[in-house]
Structures are given as C-alpha cells and as structure tokens.
Amino acid sequence: MNSSQLDTKTADTRVGLFVSCIVDVLYPKVGLATTKLLAEQGVEVVFPENQTCCGQPAFNAGHQKDSFALATNFLNTFAPMLEQGEISSIVVPSGSCAAMVKHSYAALIEKNYTPSLAQKYAMVAENIYELSEYLVDILKIEISPPDQPQKNVTYHPCCHLLRDLKIDRQPRLLLKNYTNENLRSLPEDETCCGFGGLFSLWNEEISVEMGLRKARNLKECGAELVVVNDAGCMTHLNGILIKEGHSCRAIHIAELLAENGTD
Amino acid sequence: MPINIDAPYKPRIREALADLSVRKAVDRAMGQLAERREKAVDAIDNKSMRNEAREIREQAIRDLPVLLTELETNLIRNGCDVHWARTGGEANRILNTIAQNHGVRTAIKSKSMVTEEIHLNDSLEEIGVKVVETDLGEYIIQLAEEPPSHIVAPVVHKGVKDISELFQEELGMEPTMDPAIMCDTARKELRKHFLVADMGISGCNFAIAETGTLCIITNEGNGRMVSSLPPVYVVVAGIEKVVPRVEDAILLWQAATRNATGQDASVYFSMTSGPKKDDHADGPTEIHVILVDNGRTKVMEKGYADALMCIRCGACMDVCPVYREIGGHAYGRTAYPGPIGSILTPLMNENIDIGKDLPFASSLCGACRDACPVKIDLPRLLLELRNDLSEEKIVDPLQNLLVRSFTQILKHPKCYLVGTKVAGLVSKLSGGASQTFSKLPSPFNRWTKSRVLQKPSPHTFRKIWKESQKNPQASKHSPLETPSTTGAHQSDQDIHQ
Secondary structure, eight states: OOOOOOOTTTTOOEEEEOOOHHHHHTOHHHHHHHHHHHHHTTOEEEOOTTOOOOSHHHHHTTOHHHHHHHHHHHHHHHHHHHHTTSOSEEEESOHHHHHIIIIIHHHHHHHTOOHHHHHHHHHHHHHEEEHHHIIIIISOOOOOOOSSOOOOEEEOOOHIIIIISOOOHHHHHHHHHHTTTOOBOOTTTTSOOSOTTTHHHHTHHHHHHHHHHHHHHHHHHTOSEEEESOHHHHHHHHHHHHHTTOOOEEEEHHHHHHHHSOO | OOOOTTSOHHHHHHHHHHOHHHHHHHHHHHHHHHHHHHHHHHTTTHHHHHHHHHHHHHHHHHTHHHHHHHHHHHHHHTTOEEEEESSHHHHHHHHHHHHHHTTOOEEEEOOOHHHHHTTHHHHHHHTTOEEEEOSHHHHHHHHHTOOOSSSSSTTTTOOHHHHHHHHHHHHOOOSOOOHHHHHHHHHHHHHHHHHHOSEEEEOOSEEETTTTEEEEEESSSHHHHHHHSSSEEEEEEEGGGEESSHHHHHHHHHHHHHHHTSOSSOSEEEEEOSSOOTTOSSOOSEEEEEEEOTTHHHHHHTTOGGGGGOOOOOHHHHHOHHHHHHOGGGGOSOSOOHHHHHHHHHHHOSOHHHHTTGGGSOOOOOHHHHHOTTOOOHHHHHHHHHHHHHHTTOSOHHHHHHHHHHHHHHHSHHHHHHHHHHHHHHHHHTOSSOSEESOOOTTTHHHHTTOOEEOOOSSOHHHHHHHHHHOTTOOSSOTTOOOTTTOGGGSOOOTTO
C-alpha cells in the first residue's frame, strides 16, 4: 500500500508533464504510467499540447540553431504556465531531456540572448524535475513491494541522469523499496550502454559493442528486468537483448512502479 | 597485427573492433588503470585537488604571454638556449640544426607526446641521426614500428605474448613470458645507447616560469639518464605547459600521477634549471628549449582554451567506454586519442580529414568530465566542435540532411502531429504481431543490422491524452484509467513478451 505525504506548505498539486518525443511516439505507456504515479499522490497532471521535442537530438548532432528553435518552443510552452501559477513544476520521465533543458539550454540562450528568454529559462530550469527526483524529493512517495512474486530486478543508471543531473540516490531508493532490498547489483553499472542518441546510428558498430558489453553484464548478474529512466537507453538495450536472444528486458521506472504499486 | 591507422574513419573503426587480441589487451589495461586511479583519488580530497589544479591551469592559460616571457627570461638567465617554433616543421628544423652543429650520431629520448605530434623522430632520422626511445613502452613500439596508442602507456594494445615475440625477433631474447627477464633484456639494450648518446631529448610536463625550471615525470629513471648523461639536452615543450610557480608544478605532479597511474608520486620527478655548472659532477653542458605552438594559439582563438588546460594524465581515455572498445589506434594518425584527442586533433591538425569524425565518436556519457583532474568539460567541448563542424559543412551530408529533416518536423507542432500520424501508420502497415522492426531501409538499417527497433505505437501519448480529456467519465485526477476508446492498454504489449 502506498501512502503519500504532500508538502502542504507548497500545495504542489499541479504539474506540467513533458513526455518527450520518444515516449509520445514509441512508449505512450510510459507517459500513462507517469501520469498514474503522480495522480495517485494527489497531483493534478497537465499536458500542454504545444510540446514537441526538447531539442536534444539536434543539439547533440551539432545543429544548435535548430535546437534553439525547439528550445524556444519548450520555454514558450512551459514558462508562462509557471509564471502564471498554473503549474508549480515540470515533470519529465527522461533524465536526458531534463538535463538538456536544465543545462544545455544555458549554452543556447548564451548565443541567442534576450532578457525575456533568459528569464523563461531561469524559471523553467529551477522548476523542472526528472520523475524519480520528483517522486522522492518532492512527493516523498513511499513504495512497497508488490504482492505478487517479482522478477529479478537490477538498475542501469543512465549517463545524463547520473552525471549531468547527479540523480542516483532517488531511483535506487525507489527500487530498494520496490524489491524489498533485493535489487541485484549490475557489474560495471555506471558504464554507458552505448545509445548516445544519434551516436547509435552514426557510430552504430561502437554503439552495438557497448550494448553487447552491457548485455553480458546483465546476463552475469542474472537480472530479468533492468530498470532505466531514459527511453532512449531502453530502446537500445531491448534492441540488443531481443536480437541476441536474451530473456532480460529493459523497463522504464515509471512502468515498473505504476503497474504493480499502488492501489 | 596493427590496424591501418591511415585508413578512412569507418573502415578503421571496423578493423579495430574486429581485432580481438588488441581489444582484450586494451580492455584489461584500461580496467587496471581506471581501478588504480579510483583508489588513488579516493584516498585524498580529490574535490579540492581538482579545484586547485583547475585554478593553476586557468591562470596559466589566461596569462600565457606574460608567463612565457617570464619563463624565457629565467631559462636564459639559467644558461639555457630558448627557441620558439610556430609549427612542428619549424621545431624539427631547429632541432636538426642543433644536432648537426654538434655532430650528433645517436639521440636518446624520454617519452614525449609533443615529439610524436610533430614527427620529430622521422625528421632526425632523415639527417642520419639514430633515435632511441628509452621509455620501455615507447621502446617497444619503436621496435614494432607502430605509433603509440595511449598518451601515458603507449603499448596498452599489446599483450605480454606480443612483446615477448617482438623481443625474441628484434633483440634475440630467449623465449620467455617472464616480464622481469623481458625488462632486463630491454634495460641491457638501452644501457648501450645511454652510454654513447650525443644528445638527450625529452618533452616537458611542467615549465615553471618563476624559476626557469623544466620538469619531467618518469617511473623508469630514463628521464634522469636522458637529461643528465649526454652533453646536449633538448627539451621540446608545447607552449601550454608553462605554470607560474614551483608549488603549482608540485600540485599538478600529484594530480597527474594519481590520475595517470594511481601512484601517490612517480618514481622520478626530474627538475632541470640549467646546464652543468663548474662545481656539478654531471649534467649536460648545453640545454636547448624549443617552445612549440603548432596550433595551440589557434585552439584558443577558436574558443577552446579549456582544452589547453590538459596535463596529459590520460584519465579521460582510461574511463572512456568508447576508447575501451576501439583502442587508441582507431582514432587515426594522431598523438592524442580518446576524449581529449577527439577535441585537440580536429582543432590542431592541419589536415581536417584526420580529426573531423572524432567529435562524433562519443556517446557523451560524461565519464571523462568526471575524471579530469583539471575539470575540463570535455562533452561540452565535443558538442561545440560538432556545431562548428556542421556550420562549416564538414559533416557527412547524409547525417546533416537526416537531422535537419527530423528537426524541421519536430519544430512545428502541426508538422509534428502529421509526423506522428505517419509513424503510427507505418507501424500499422508493417503488420505482423511483433512490436519491433527487424529490418529497415537505409539509413535506419544501421540500427537493425544488430538490434531490433521498437515500432511506433498505433496511438501517440498525446492522442490518448486528448481522447481521455473528452471522455466525461474520466476523473480529474486519474485521466487515463478508461481504456475503451483510447486503445491505451492495447498499445505495445510489448517488450515483455
């Protein structure tokens, strides 16, 4: 049974959801699971329809001008909602998107500075949260192990979440509770899985070799499920695991917690 | 069998990935180096050391002209000859002249990446000078006629067996896998050259401006031999090697050794402030310092001064998951592989073809940034380089086209909606029960060669959301519990099959 302890001082009950383009198109159930997890804690979820992509693929490919256009759309979508008190936070079920907005937008704004945009960015950067961060640090969610027997679960920390946002304690805490302290330890867990966005296409051979290494490590630890916070890593890992005939599958943390947890 | 280091990028990467014995050696070596490094930095207040080291290097690069002038003044005052070389070619010409003036027949070298960068050995050999590398790793690759594959441990790409076979062939060593015997063989061989050398050449880890002192880090004592036995000693130093004070050099020495090899201190730290004085028992009678630019000011002018803070510890490549798979030779004909090399090579090398693919050869995981003792934000610099290369149209046109098309679709919410509808349609039409694609046309076949790809969902999240908003039964706080019209629960069932 889950309970929630909302910080009533802030009355943080309305958040803007940024699902990310990859969740929107490939994994709507991650978006649904995210919404469910938040709604169960009494949070009202708002989905501004003007959202598209945070601009990370363009930025990482070296097209900062195009990325800036997408960043502008993001800021113009969410900043007014924050400014007008329509929402108190933005929640993103993606470490890399949250990192893009929080950190890389600064580089874009620097090159295309206007005071209004800078202000929007400041507002957004201060109030954007990756999902596990929001669940643990703001909602102080309590997760109990599900009733039915579980598969062996391990955790792969996605690089942008781990190193750019320094979010690691939060997903691990959620999983520690979910697995009743039976979270499997993954060898070389902090080594990149090899997705790297478009790197997975332009340098597909290296990307695959890195993924195969991760698959070997997953096999070694005997996990049946590997939890991730990024749909990109999930796509790459499952792509390899399925092709190589492994039984382990990557699952997004939102899905794992939502499908079994709550009511 | 070493890969063809001059092959174009993609064939080179494929060749490197196919060489399992090199991959095994590199994997083992990087694992060890990364582990030793971690122990050494965990034993101290690494946060403070990184901040101090960064401050020193920031000051050095910021005040470069002033410090270089101070360095030159003090070197000359100490009795050294100072030469300035704008290019590698100029540096080599200066060195050749010095060698010819002294009738040099044999030169012994301590390991130096800048001399690799400017192809100094080739230049000396062209005028008939025998050049002998005295660092064991460099000596081995010299015998094997290969370039180094790592900036600290040049021979990580070879296993003990490879080296044993090499020594048997080149030095007539008995067949053995005993490292002690192999080292002793090399030592005896190198001794012969130490004793007859007319010139010693080294690089420079730190050039101390306030005292006119040149510092080199070695573990084998060869640095001491090179800098004190022959009558002429030449130091080749990149201009970015200057540091303001003695204590700066000492701190950076700590940072370098802990991060490079996991040592508290290297076995030798040689500090040379001038040639032999009358009351000295030994030392060179002449010291020449060649300060080399070779693209370094260009790096600063282009806005990448951060990259010049590098103290050449190699930590970035030790923790790099890409380097670990492909090894150093895959980065091409450059003295600098790995993350720092992926920045310096395209910036400094005259021939852009040599380095233009390197900034893209990274998943941007950030392990290098976390490891760097002087806190260089390597992923940030790689991203900036990608942007510069795209703007200068040096990138693969197909890559460009794909990204730009994708972005145009994403930019406009209406286009985005159409795009998602198309994606959903493709998914429906591709048929079959599978939720994944196993085969796709170019360029997406790059994905499906070795991976399956999740198919777009028949309904996007936003469509499901919109439908649920219309549904009057949907509660305010649980908008998506009603499955009937939305098909939400029918969507990709998935990857758990």
